[in-house]
Amino acid sequence: MDAVELHVTCPPAGRGPVTTGIPFPRGALTDPAKLVLRDARGAVVALQARTLDRWPDGSARWVLLDWIAEAGAAPYRVSAGEPVAVAPDVKPALAPLPQLLIEWGDGPTSVALEAAHIEHAGPVRTTATWRDALGPLDVSARLHFFAGLSAVRIELTIRNPNRAIHPGGLWDLGDAGSVFLKDVSLSFALPAGEAARVRCSPETGAAVEEFAAPVELYQDSSGGANWRSTNHLNRKREVPTRFRGYTLKGGAQERSGLRATPVAILDTGKHTVGVAVPHFWQNFPISVDSAESSLNIHLLPRQYSDVHELQGGEQKTWTFAVAFGADATPESLEWFRAPARAFASPQWYCASGALPYLTPKAGDPHSDYLKLVDAAIEGADTFDHKREQIDEYGWRHFGDIYGDHEAVYGTGPEPMVSHYNNQYDPVAGFAYQFLRSGNLVWLRHMQELAQHVIDIDIYHTTQDKSAYNGGLFWHTYHYAAADTGTHRSYPRSLLQMKGMPGLDPNSEKAKRSKHIYAAGGGPANEHNYTTGLMLHYFLTGSEQAREAALGLARWVIDLDDGTKTVFRFLSRANTGYASQSRDAGYHGPGRGSGNSLSVLLDGHRLSGDGAFLVKAEQLVRRCIHPADDVPKRNLLDVENRWFYTIFLQALGKYLDHKAERGQLDATYAYARASLLHYARWMADNEVPTLSRPEILEYPNETWAAQDMRKCEVFQFAMKHATGAERDKFRERAAFFFRDAVARLTASPTRTLARPVVLMLSYGYAHAHFQAHPNESAPPPAVAASDFGTPQVFVPQKVIAKKRAKLLAAAGALCALAALAGVVAWLLW
Secondary structure, three states: OOOEEEEEEOOOOOEEEEEEEEEOOOOOOOOHHHEEEEOOOOOEEOOEEEEEEEOOOOOEEEEEEEEEEEOOOOOEEEEEOOOOOOOOOOOOOOOOOOEEEEEEOOEEEEEEOOOOEEEEOOOOEEEEEEEEEEOOEEEEEEEEEEOOOOOEEEEEEEEOOOOOOOHHHOOOOOOOOOEEEEEEEEEEEOOOOOOOEEEEEOOOOOOOEEEEOOEEEEEOOOOOOOOOOHHHOOOOOOOOOOOOOEEEEEOOEEEEEOOOOOEEEEEOOOOEEEEEOOOOHHHOOEEEEEOOOEEEEEEEOOOOOOOEEEOOOOEEEEEEEEEEHHHOOHHHHHHHHOOOEEEOOHHHHHHOOOOOOOOOHHHOOOHHHHHHHHOOOOOOOOHHHHHHHHOOOOOOOOOOOEOHHHHOOOOOOOOOOOEOOOOOOHHHHHHHHHHHHOOHHHHHHHHHHHHHHHHHHEOOOOOOOOOOOOOEOOOOOOOOOOHHHOOOOOOHHHHOOOOOOOOOOOOHHHHHHHHHHHHOOOOOOOOOOOHHHHHHHHHHOOHHHHHHHHHHHHHHHHHOOHHHOOOOOOOOOOOOOOOOEOEOOOOOOOHHHHHHHHHHHHHHHHHOOHHHHHHHHHHHHHHOOOOOOHHHHOOOOHHHHOOHHHHHHHHHHHHHHHHHOOOOOHHHHHHHHHHHHHHHHHHHHOOOHHHOHHHOOOOOHHHHHHOHHHHHHHHHHHHHOOHHHHHHHHHHHHHHHHHHHHHHHHOOOOOOHHHHHHHHHOOOHHHHHHHOOOOOOOOOOOOOOOOOOOOOOOOHHHHHHHHHHHHHHHHHHHHHHHHHHHHHHHHO
């Protein structure tokens, strides 16, 4: 196996932990324990390696590497060999134990935070977990201990497990399922000693200053120009932020600043404790303070002018570090304020084959396409710039993307607030672009958005109906202001059609709004994305990301399970909620069925649980057939059926998944024949959507971006076709790629969030197929040509209603018969 060169970005001095996921080609690495790491001088460095993902032959596909890096020691090189034995030097214990205090209306409750369960143990890093229930909240933590360091990285999560009541299908702040908190804090107490002194560097790059205790650094708002944005409306439709930025008070000193990312150290003479809090200002309100013998982080501080509302099924995770004794120095804590990042080259990531169809950005000849992609991080309208427009910060919002494409019809003085909630999986798009380019800005966006999705966008409850529990909330509804709905799609303002300036209430979009509102407005299969969470896990080892992806995959199965609904007494058939798209009567190729299929495949890859693949194959047979009457599907009705390509993309992913495992069985043959059947129809009938603007309600730039999906479908079909048919599919793929790029390039609105997100995930594979025009997939291992006739799927609810009517009719007949008997007896 060739050595892999690993570059590291880190603070300029000292040493600290590094964690990174690295892919390996199939068959290249059978035992990660044999990996050897050397620094730039050739010295062997203690390494911990754990397999996260395996190829079907059992070799390692993704391996998580941990080591203690030193400033100036990069680049590192990892290769297979005979590793030097490393004696475990990790002490998974906190001393003293921090106290977690949560205060709400019933008063404060506190508990000691400790390493209760070892999740992963190793010679470089050991991870322990802790869980408890405090009042109405579930609280958990992951604690990361490192060899030779007293510093501990802590990920603390608080969750409201209650369901939201969402009366009338509206999901607003102030819901009866919410918990209102006055303060959530973690206190690190030291034995009393000499007069305490505090050293603090409030911002990255700021000098360390000394203060007499007590000291308080409080961040009230983001510090940005739009810190009073309506994005921060509370349940009363008020904005509680009081001033811009932060205040720092120490002894007789007081000053202010804009954006704090503090390192703070409390020294009582014989004892020292220090904390570093990355993403501090981004997760406002938040504070760090000290008393005579304790250092405290107020994650939800009492200084805020309002209580903190944690909605039903909502959670929040904060990450910070604490160090004791000799490691409680500004230099050592800097490695946690600005964590080191290690990464391989794009050439290695792409050549590994761990993600199919990736090519290095430097070798992609499509410069116009690359410009469309790079608009996310370069130029005047980057995703970071978009955040500033609506102040997409604060503990609930940070990490999400501002959906500025929804604000184009806004007429108010301020930008209309709209949250994107990972539509079309930009978490995955960020990961793809990082792997292609090696640009760490992409990695940062991936991590920030993934954490937001895990915490805020997923409905963390088991108390609501199965169709909602554990699902992913939609983005803010089209052209509507988020208002008090925050990241849950349907606020009260939508019911009155407010916040939708320029939208005709009689339009198709308004009618669909009312239809979806009537359906309940909660999580649904048409908005479910896990590939980015899976890649986040592979690149960082985040167990939260893995758990979230698997939870969403299980949700698909539960969503379709007829034994979990109120209709189960009349029918136990599948509900169809996993496969319906647009309306309850359509179960063909669509967005809902495509998302469900893709998510189930991710669940199977992450867990190896065959139940996910069984369900995936059930949906394949339910939603498509090699003998479908495609024109009857009315797929050219773009407003109502544009999304069929999403399912065909997922079908291509399914075929790759099966082929990789050598499962070339009857279902593989069925799916392959179905893909080719639809691709043939597309080749003869599909045109660029914007070439027919008269059929569109809003002929905007997104339609050109969605056409890139057609290119992807033809590329999948190419792999399964031969001869002239393959050539035709290749030509169609190239045509739709060129057309989509050209139309977007010519559009003045090409940098809006949605078209850019679509380009992040779709289009990059075209360079691969141009370089490998004859790449082909294996044919089925079974002779299969007669697949029968298409069957119409009937959802549980339809069956139950029919049975209910029959039972009602039978009951009525029995009642009439009984009445007739009574009358006859009376007459006799």
